Amino acid sequence: MNLEQWRSLTVKQLDQEAKQAAELHQAQLTKPPGSLGMLESLVVDLAAMQGTVFPRCDNVHISIFAADHGVACQGVSAFPQDVTAQMVLNFAQGGAAVAVLAKQMGANFEVINLGTVKPTMHPGIINQIIAEQSGDISQTAAMTEEQLLQGLQAGKQAVDRAIALKSKLFIAGEMGIANTTSATALLASLLELNAEDVTGPGTGVSGSRLEHKASIVAQALTLHQGINDPFELLRCLGGFEIVAMCGAYIRAAEKGLPVLVDGFISSASALLACKVNPEVRKWLLFGHCSAEPFHSKVLQELDVEPILMMGMRLGEGSGAAMAVSILRAACELHSSMATFSDAGVSNSGE
Numbered sequence: 001m002n003l004e005q006w007r008s009l010t011v012k013q014l015d016q017e018a019k020q021a022a023e024l025h026q027a028q029l030t031k032p033p034g035s036l037g038m039l040e041s042l043v044v045d046l047a048a049m050q051g052t053v054f055p056r057c058d059n060v061h062i063s064i065f066a067a068d069h070g071v072a073c074q075g076v077s078a079f080p081q082d083v084t085a086q087m088v089l090n091f092a093q094g095g096a097a098v099a100v101l102a103k104q105m106g107a108n109f110e111v112i113n114l115g116t117v118k119p120t121m122h123p124g125i126i127n128q129i130i131a132e133q134s135g136d137i138s139q140t141a142a143m144t145e146e147q148l149l150q151g152l153q154a155g156k157q158a159v160d161r162a163i164a165l166k167s168k169l170f171i172a173g174e175m176g177i178a179n180t181t182s183a184t185a186l187l188a189s190l191l192e193l194n195a196e197d198v199t200g201p202g203t204g205v206s207g208s209r210l211e212h213k214a215s216i217v218a219q220a221l222t223l224h225q226g227i228n229d230p231f232e233l234l235r236c237l238g239g240f241e242i243v244a245m246c247g248a249y250i251r252a253a254e255k256g257l258p259v260l261v262d263g264f265i266s267s268a269s270a271l272l273a274c275k276v277n278p279e280v281r282k283w284l285l286f287g288h289c290s291a292e293p294f295h296s297k298v299l300q301e302l303d304v305e306p307i308l309m310m311g312m313r314l315g316e317g318s319g320a321a322m323a324v325s326i327l328r329a330a331c332e333l334h335s336s337m338a339t340f341s342d343a344g345v346s347n348s349g350e
């Protein structure tokens with residue numbers, strides 16, 4: 001697929017009949033209308049996406065995309081670059097936070113290494129290496145157009161695997177030391193904001209190190225200024241995992257697979273996917289608001305009410321994975337609560 005084909009993909013329409021039927025059913029349940037708050041709107045949104053009055057989140061697919069970033073050499077992270085590859089192994093061995101949550105919820109779980117500087121072989125790792133790392137965005141473009149297409153394709157393939165496994169909900173997670181620098185530059189460029197106003201701690205940089213990180217973001221923005229096209233922005237300022245998540249979100253919207261977006265970096269991919277095709281937004285739910293300060297502004301831009309707010313800032317899809325229990329509870333309430341007539345409870349609304 002070329003970029004023009006990616007741009008012209010048609011997003012699947014939501015099922016309005018299923019949505020209305022879910023709303024009607026919701027109104028019959030033994031509770032004052034609206035009293036379950038967001039648990040009600042979430043299940044109605046899911047009904048419209050899954051095309052059924054009684055949606056479920058039993059079969060969740062979690063794809064973790066990992067990649068190294070050339071800009072890590074600028075000292076923008078609190079951790080060394082080798083951690084990306086080390087964590088890839090940790091995902092595959094089940095020790096990473098999101099791997100634990102995936103096991104707990106019985107999700108399909110996979111880790112895709114798109115390019116890390118010190119990779120390790122393990123049967124649980126899908127190696128789709130695009131390059132050892134993306135280019136240092138403060139000095140050059142992150143990748144070539146061909147690499148961009150490879151990244152988008154990796155995301156598409158993950159969604160296709162999820163669909164083949166009959167998943168009902170897709171979560172993309174990411175791992176990449178220095179990827180908050182890349183995501184911050186992308187978002188600052190999209191929202192036309194200054195680097196110093198939006199650069200946050202990521203894995204935990206503070207003080208003069210944080211000022212330095214903001215200056216690197218500013219340098220990247222100056223080098224790649226005046227770009228309006230979302231794919232060109234991704235090519236210049238992205239990273240392979242950020243590109244793959246963008247491709248996954250677009251593919252999921254095309255095929256009608258509901259997506260639960262994770263934190264700061266995933267939201268940058270989501271915003272870019274929505275810039276490519278605004279209809280993609282209809283297929284996205286948002287798991288949480290990250291503690292990375294600029295995330296709340298990004299969520300506002302996307303007109304999002306996130307499910308959770310727990311001060312998490314781990315990435316890996318972990319915030320979205322935590323929100324699955326809320327979605328499951330919403331589905332269970334919707335399908336198992338008694339109706340007013342079943343239970344012989346007076347419905348004053350009638």
Ligand SMILES: O=C(O)c1ccc[n+]([C@@H]2O[C@H](COP(=O)([O-])O)[C@@H](O)[C@H]2O)c1
Nearest residue numbers: 077176178179180202203263264290315
């Ligand atoms: O998703 C988030 O909200 C988030 C916020 C801060 C950090 N992270 C994770 O931390 C790593 C990037 O942080 P940094 O400081 O190396 O740019 C990367 O692996 C992300 O998954 C993730």
Ligand SMILES: Cc1cc2nc[nH]c2cc1C
Nearest residue numbers: 079083175203314315316
């Ligand atoms: C240990 C560690 C785990 C992570 N998971 C996602 N980003 C991460 C960054 C670090 C440093």
